[in-house]
Amino acid sequence: MGKSKKIVPVLQPTFGDTGEMIRKFQRLFESRQITLGTYTRELEQAVSDYLGVPHVVAVSSCTSGLILALKALRLEGEVILPAFTFAASAHALVWCGLRPVFCDCDRETLSIDTRRAEELITKRTAALMPVYIFGSAPDWEPLERISKKHSIPILADAAQGLGASYQGRKAGRFGAVEIFSLSPTKIITAGEGGLITTRDGDLARTLRKLRDYGKAEDGEDMEMIGLSARLSEFHAVIALENLKWIDVWMEKRRGLIDTYREGLEGIPGIRYPTLPEGSSSSWNYMVLLIDNEIAPFGRDDLYLRLKEKGIQTKRYFYPPAHRLAVYREMLGPDLPPLPATELISGQALALPLYSHMSEVDVRAICGSIRSCA
Ligand SMILES: Cc1ncc(COP(=O)(O)O)c(C=O)c1O
Known part of the structure; x- marks a missing residue:
């Protein structure tokens, strides 16, 4: 791999039947209904049936x-979220005038530490925002208990979690609302896009208005201050065709992760995130945790050496959200001690993984990692 100077990307989108996508694009060109049309409705129905x-x-x-979901819930005050997450989780809060309260993660599952989250609840707490870290469902049982006890809604950042489940229930059926990503790095991509799921019909109606500027049902008057955040019909087609493969691709990724682990x-000092009990993953990422004291290579050292060999990896989430310049400045001296997050963000390394990847490539990458020892 290194010899041919081929770059192995850490993530790549996988596509279903591109011929069928193109046929549907042609129909779109002919119909000229290219936003909020039948394919968006079909996608919403297919996801609703699947989840x-x-x-x-x-x-x-x-x-x-x-x-949009934060707006629809009319939240004010603070929202508790893990610091071990992607910046967008916290950015969304700040766009809505909410203050992020960063919570530590569990050292094994890397998911929000639910005990610490409960300790952080104050009169100002408006919601809890767990995140599906690397695609794994968070520990919903304690989260739902805390939500009920303190009468605080849960809004989940499920960006990476489409296809995951918890105690036999698919992600998308928890909390007040869950939000998934269809960006190019996700198991199911639309090109770009997202999906909001909820069991609350009124909330869903509000969200439909909010994604379309806040238009009233008559399509003329404006009922609320919305965004221009529709999914185009072209993106809906890509997601629809890809969604047909979700179970096959999750299984494929799981197999590739097993091959990596074998x-x-x-290699001493290497471990893997575990799943919260009863949780399953979308297997969006293959992540190693490297103990820098014990392993024959440090995490940053391995990252650089694999890069030299043409293998792209990602230090992830690094820096963690609370260490990003914008949040350091915003939080100032209030920066909380988050020992598990600091530790894990210095250990985690995502290796190349995509649904069309071959086992041969995985074995070659394992060989390259071993040669760094
Ligand atoms: C945890 C998490 N939240 C939010 C996002 C943002 O998703 P999008 O790019 O669809 O806005 C991502 C994207 O990678 C993510 O990983």
Whole structure:
């Protein structure tokens, strides 16, 4: 791999039947109905059937979906979220005038530490925002108990979690609302896009208005301050065709992750995130946790050496959200001590993984990692 100077990307989109996508694009060109049309409705219905959730609202991205959902819930004050997450989780809060309260993560599952989250609840807390870290469902049982006990809604950043489940229930059926991403790095991509799921019909109606400027049902008057955050019909077609493959691709990724783990067996100081009990993953990412004291290479060292060999990896989430310049400045001296997040963000490395990847490539990457030892 290194010899041919081929670059192995850390992530790549996989596509279903591109011939069928092109046929549907042709129909779109002919019909000229290229936004909020039949394919968006078909996609929403297909996701609703797949997840078993009554309401699905397709939007332009997970970030816009988070913003719309926060607006629809009319939240004010603070929202507790993990610091070990992608910046967009916190950005959405700030766009809505909410203050992010960063919580530590669990050292094993990397998901929000639910005990710490409960300790952070104050009179100002408006919601909890767990995140599907690397595609794994968070520990919903304690989260739902805390939500009920303190009468605080949960809005989940499920950007990476389409296809994951918890105790046999698919992601999308938890909390007040869950928001998924269809960006190019996700198991199911639309090109760009997002999906909001909820069991609340009134909330879904509000979200449909909010994604379309806040238009009233008559299409003329404006009822609220919305966004321009529709999913185009072209994007809906891509997502629809890809969605047909979700279970096959999750299984494929899971197999590739097993191959990685076999290939790296015996290297000291390497471990993997575990799943919260009862949780399953969309397997969006293959992540190693490298103990920098014990492993034969440090995390940053391995990242650089693989890069030299043409293998792209990603230090992820690094820096964690609370260490990003914008949040350091915003939080000032209030920056909380988050020991598990600091530790994990210094250990985590995402390796190349995509649904059309071959086992041969995975084994070659394992060989390259071993040669760094
Ligand atoms: C955890 C998390 N939240 C939010 C987002 C933002 O998703 P989008 O690009 O669809 O806005 C991402 C994207 O990678 C993510 O990983």
